[in-house]
Amino acid sequence: MPKPKVFVTRIIREKGLDLVKEFCEAEIWPEELPPDRATLLEKVRGVEGILCLLTDRIDAEVLDAAGLQLKVVSNHAVGFDNIAIGEATARGIPVGNTPGILTDATADFAFALLLAAARRLTEAERYLRAGRWVTWGPSTLLGMDLAGKTLGLIGFGRIGQAVAKRAIGFDLRVLYYDPSALPAWNATPVETLDELLRQSDFVSIHTPLTERTRRMVNAEFLAKMKPTAVLVNTARGGVLDQEALYEALKAQRIFAAALDVTDPEPLPLDSPLLTLENCLITPHIASASAYTRDMMAYLAAQNLLAGLKGERLPYCVNPEVYNRA
Ligand code: DGY
Numbered sequence: 001m002p003k004p005k006v007f008v009t010r011i012i013r014e015k016g017l018d019l020v021k022e023f024c025e026a027e028i029w030p031e032e033l034p035p036d037r038a039t040l041l042e043k044v045r046g047v048e049g050i051l052c053l054l055t056d057r058i059d060a061e062v063l064d065a066a067g068l069q070l071k072v073v074s075n076h077a078v079g080f081d082n083i084a085i086g087e088a089t090a091r092g093i094p095v096g097n098t099p100g101i102l103t104d105a106t107a108d109f110a111f112a113l114l115l116a117a118a119r120r121l122t123e124a125e126r127y128l129r130a131g132r133w134v135t136w137g138p139s140t141l142l143g144m145d146l147a148g149k150t151l152g153l154i155g156f157g158r159i160g161q162a163v164a165k166r167a168i169g170f171d172l173r174v175l176y177y178d179p180s181a182l183p184a185w186n187a188t189p190v191e192t193l194d195e196l197l198r199q200s201d202f203v204s205i206h207t208p209l210t211e212r213t214r215r216m217v218n219a220e221f222l223a224k225m226k227p228t229a230v231l232v233n234t235a236r237g238g239v240l241d242q243e244a245l246y247e248a249l250k251a252q253r254i255f256a257a258a259l260d261v262t263d264p265e266p267l268p269l270d271s272p273l274l275t276l277e278n279c280l281i282t283p284h285i286a287s288a289s290a291y292t293r294d295m296m297a298y299l300a301a302q303n304l305l306a307g308l309k310g311e312r313l314p315y316c317v318n319p320e321v322y323n324r325a
């Protein structure tokens with residue numbers, strides 16, 4: 001039996017790649033940068049499966065370029081805003097993602113960002129390296145305390161809940177805004193986003209990027225935050241209006257922001273945000289622990305192989321494809 005042809009858009013960790021190589025005739029894109037659009041369209045032609053990353057836009061054009069034999073798209077990420085899910089569903093193609101496995105790594109990182117922004121960690125290191133540490137100063141690099149303060153979570157899915165768990169250990173009171181979330185013992189729901197922003201000293205974003213959440217963090221949102229508040233984003237850059245954030249941070253209308261995600265990615269080096277001391281930015285690495293990335297590769301491979309065999313994907317974001325006649 002010939003092995004099914006697949007295109008893998010980057011070298012993923014061996015734990016997943018070895019499985020793909022064993023069971024498929026796989027073309028694996030070998031470069032550090034993703035394939036450009038024309039290459040992607042060419043490479044998917046005639047494949048039965050695509051294993052892609054969040055850097056690859058999989059839309060109607062790509063699905064059509066692949067052809068009618070395409071059986072599965074497996075995303076090496078929990079977020080799937082890079083994929084036109086409606087288009088895949090309309091073609092009966094299941095789309096897989098990698099939920100759960102990156103919850104702890106992402107929550108750890110969100111908390112690391114929160115602490116770092118509150119205590120001006122990266123700014124302090126730049127200060128030291130610039131030779132500005134001349135003595136111990138009573139008012140040098142003062143930051144924000146956590147104990148007794150309020151953390152507001154926007155989105156209370158797996159990752160939001162894992163951040164709440166960590167926050168309890170730091171004596172934070174936790175609020176969340178997420179109309180679809182179930183009650184939790186360690187966090188209190190609020191009815192409106194305004195209420196969350198009014199009460200929170202730290203605001204951490206854990207919503208997917210959808211048409212509803214795109215640019216949700218705009219000038220109006222930022223104006224409702226406390227002037228001492230810290231904003232953390234480990235979700236998607238598109239949730240935030242970066243110009244509005246720049247204005248708010250520059251005018252110190254909020255204390256600080258820490259972002260692991262930007263729009264675009266990578267963030268251009270001439271972004272005004274990079275001129276600000278009170279803005280900490282990391283290159284989308286919240287899930288970047290060795291174990292987590294091994295398991296993301298493994299789950300992405302499992303989804304791919306299941307789809308190729310015509311089995312239900314272990315993690316499918318459009319299960320309605322299975323209800324079609
Ligand atoms: C995801 O999986 O959606 C993260 O943003 C990358 O790990």
